[in-house]
Amino acid sequence: MSAAMRRPIARFARYCLWLLPIAATAAPAPPRAMPPRRIVSLNLCADQYLLALADPGQIAALTQFARDPEMSAAASAAQSIPTSRDTAEDVVALDPDLVITSPGRRVDTMAALAGQHYRTLELPEANSYADIVAQIRTVAGAVGHRDRGETLIARMNAALARLPKPKPHGVAAYYQRRGYLTGTGTLVDDLMKRVGLTNLAGKLNRPALSYLSLEQIVAAHPDYLVVEQSTDHVTDLGTEMLHHPALARIPRLDLPQAWTVCGGPAYVRAAQSLSEQLARHH
Numbered sequence: 032m033s034a035a036m037r038r039p040i041a042r043f044a045r046y047c048l049w050l051l052p053i054a055a056t057a058a059p060a061p062p063r064a065m066p067p068r069r070i071v072s073l074n075l076c077a078d079q080y081l082l083a084l085a086d087p088g089q090i091a092a093l094t095q096f097a098r099d100p101e102m103s104a105a106a107s108a109a110q111s112i113p114t115s116r117d118t119a120e121d122v123v124a125l126d127p128d129l130v131i132t133s134p135g136r137r138v139d140t141m142a143a144l145a146g147q148h149y150r151t152l153e154l155p156e157a158n159s160y161a162d163i164v165a166q167i168r169t170v171a172g173a174v175g176h177r178d179r180g181e182t183l184i185a186r187m188n189a190a191l192a193r194l195p196k197p198k199p200h201g202v203a204a205y206y207q208r209r210g211y212l213t214g215t216g217t218l219v220d221d222l223m224k225r226v227g228l229t230n231l232a233g234k235l236n237r238p239a240l241s242y243l244s245l246e247q248i249v250a251a252h253p254d255y256l257v258v259e260q261s262t263d264h265v266t267d268l269g270t271e272m273l274h275h276p277a278l279a280r281i282p283r284l285d286l287p288q289a290w291t292v293c294g295g296p297a298y299v300r301a302a303q304s305l306s307e308q309l310a311r312h313h
Contacts, residue, residue, distance in 0.1 A: 067089060071127040071129070074154050080154075084180060187298070191225070212240070215230055226305045
């Protein structure tokens with residue numbers, strides 16, 4: 032190609048490069064998705080995230096357990112929020128633009144809703160603080176309040192950072208009604224590690240949930256029993272074994288079930304409570 036032909040091509044190339052910034056600034060930004068205005072929760076744990084992150088007016092309904100203080104750590108905040116019976120009929124009547132559920136939750140309900148236009152968000156079980164942080168970001172983004180999610184995470188991180196530096200406190204068994212033992216890889220196990228406790232289930236190579244007889248728990252000699260506060264008194268056969276004289280000498284650390292049944296902001300309260308109770312024992 033001659034020099035005379037190359038000069039016009041070079042000028043055209045420079046002209047195109049000059050236009051690129053103009054084209055970039057002139058291109059319209061993609062429209063932002065509108066935040067959902069009618070959110071239905073079919074997940075007890077999602078209830079608590081919504082109460083912390085969404086506007087009350089965005090919540091069309093929470094689960095039927097949202098107001099139960101033994102099940103939900105945010106029960107007091109849920110008193111004025113509508114609830115549903117977790118059925119397809121209820122969801123259809125509420126006509127939501129976002130349904131938050133959990134994997135495998137009410138298969139019949141989700142099957143009935145499969146052909147509907149509702150956007151669905153599945154929220155799995157949180158088994159660690161890292162899971163909780165990830166879920167806060169997921170829900171905050173889904174409801175259109177990412178800034179609230181980051182503010183909540185920062186507040187939780189700061190509260191956990193103020194806990195005393197964990198030191199070995201011995202072996203603890205999270206012993207539930209009817210003799211069930213909570214194992215490793217669970218939210219309770221994560222809490223134990225945070226405050227310096229070793230989970231007995233890990234030492235015994237037990238799965239996430241297993242049965243341990245009264246004789247086995249006594250023979251294992253745990254330094255602490257972590258129990259739900261609802262088992263303070265014998266109310267039925269399920270709680271009776273927790274009050275057997277053979278267990279009377281083992282110190283107890285009490286945690287409300289509502290603080291551990293779900294991940295969420297209550298994780299901080301559970302960690303603070305365990306830390307304070309351990310301090311009183313030392």
